Amino acid sequence: MNHLTDEQVSALLDLVLPAAELAACEAHLAGCDACRARLAQAAALDESLEKSLAHDPGEAYFESFADRVAARIAAEGGGTRPVATKSRTLWDWWRSPRGLTLAGSTAALMLVAGLAWVRFHEQGGRVSNFRGAGGSPVGEALDRQSAPAPAVEQAQPQADFAVPAPESERVMPPVAENATPAKSQAAAPALTPPSPQGSMRMQEVRRDAQGVEIRAREEAPAAGARTPAAGSTTTLGMMKQRAVAPATGAPAAGVTSRDDSPTPPAAAAPGTASKRAAAPSSNEAPAARSLGSPSLTEGVARVQESQAPKDARVSAEALAPCGTVHDSQGRPVTGAQVMVVNDITRSSRTGPDGSFCLPRLERGDVLSVLRVGYEPVRLTVGESSPLAVVMEPVGTLGPEAGKGLHPPGSPSALGQAVTPQAADKALSSTAPKASAPVPDVYASQSLPARNAVTVARESARVARRDRSADAMDAAALRWDAVAALVTGAALHDARFQSLSLRREALSTTPTTVRLTRFDAELRVFLAQAPKNSPEYATALRWKSVLEPGNKALYR
């Protein structure tokens, strides 16, 4: 037998060992001097401890002790007799410290679980969005659908079916610096990694029916926004200084990015200022518009100034390196997906002015910029370059592209197998036109109609977020229900919303049934929609893809 354990020695002292174990221990002790010594030492320690802790205050102390206790009981109002109770009720138990502790712990646990669920839900939505954007071709098709294309493209007939050209890899050129007063240079944000807390903030991208991103958090108007002088430089050091400088002023209307970091307006790429000034984003603040095209520095500063008083965390996010995406003609590219290669946690999407921000961006990171209708761009973040990305447009299908491929009114080829690749290829070239926030055409409609609109919008939002074709079909039906309740422009819009959702469902999960339904709805829409409306033009382009010649793509 091995030597006795401490527990066995302790139990031997107290004579509480079971008989069998006691016999074994005694047998061991008979032949083990060490264990006998341990046992004797433990017994001596107990005895010594008893003496050490012995204390007798004397008889005089105890003679009056009961009286002192009685006096205290009387003093504390306990003179009345205690009432015997049969047992504690459940209510008594809940009121006890243990019950309160349990109740509090349970509440805290539920709170934490709820917060964790909400957090997980948010992140899940974000990852889902990203996966759809950069993952499968069908997902990319969705992005391409959702992202508005420049209006100029849509007016140009294109024969190219938008097969992406190989990505070009280049180091981003620095944005030209112009003469700027030192006053504005002293407070520019830098290419500084934001705090982990800020970088981990994720928020789903919401889109309206036209695929335009809508802000998850509404900023206040920029009426009182402090706007720096135009032409501020965008050097990294200045950006950092501005980022850390305390800022004041009213929030400015900004744009959203996927990580909820406010995206500044576009930087002034060389030679683009005048063009952008001629067509400012509808979301830009009036103050900014009055000064012409805002620079990146201005934008970052404006956003920081608007956010800093609200929330320090938002301010930290504003430190994220920001940049802009323009096309070769200097027009901002909206809805472009900007991501750090091999890092799904860092991605962003350009706003209406082509600007974006990426958290924790470091020199040497490889960025991939994707946008339907443009050649993908892959670039490496340079040493001192603010992020100014120029994308080259590629051919897209225009309204005229389908002409000649089929005779108008020819029967459609229904009931045929559709491949996702084909649907993606065909539908990707028909991104809806970029549009400003649509005025609420339902404002004058009846209350039930407005309620139905609310339900339909939410349904569509969830469907697009989840990229669920079935949910998109269901959302389309809700818009059909809205169409039955409204008239005039609202009727036209509801039909277009339904049609858009059916098209997205077809792109997400192409089936013959969806193709048939979309084709039928499309024809109805074209027959009833005002011919001069942009929705009609868009639907016309969609129709061109579905003509017999192009339907072969679905086989």
Add this chain to the structure above:
Amino acid sequence: MNREAGRTSDAGLDDAALVAASQKGDQAAFGEIVRRYQRAVHRLGWSLTRNASDADDLAQETFVRAWGAIGRFEIGSPLYPWLARIVTNLAFSLFRTRRRRPETSIEPLVEAGHQWGTDDDPADHTVRDEHHAMLRECFGALAPEHQAVLALRVMQDLSYDEIASTLNVPIGTVMSRLSRARADLKRRLAERTGETS
């Protein structure tokens, strides 16, 4: 050993009768309970605090609480483990409140001096007191639950069942805590004296 004399009534009334009378508001009966268990309660309080003032407060508070709660006491249950539980809970509360180890008081030395016999050798007492003081310090450095289980076993001579009832823990926990408490005390004492355990 040091079992409180009169744990069962010597005056004709056993604990159950005293409790029953107390539950009916008989303060004299409760006074008898106080007198019966005051020494044991005070001793346990002193073991856990090693401070005469704290031990006095603890003992008085224990009986005040007992009076307030005796209405819920189940007649027939052993009374002293219930009182000991109040003492230990109050002591734990005191530990938590003060967030420090009980102060080392000179009172025990003074009081111990009164107990010295006239024919004792003061030098022996000095060595013995140093050892006891060191042992008390080591005991005070133990975890509160280890102090309680050791005090209840060594000072109060309670059985494992009674200790389990007092501390509201299983008997297996009592056994393991006692083992660890003794081992920890032995280790601390060896560290203080420079001996190898």
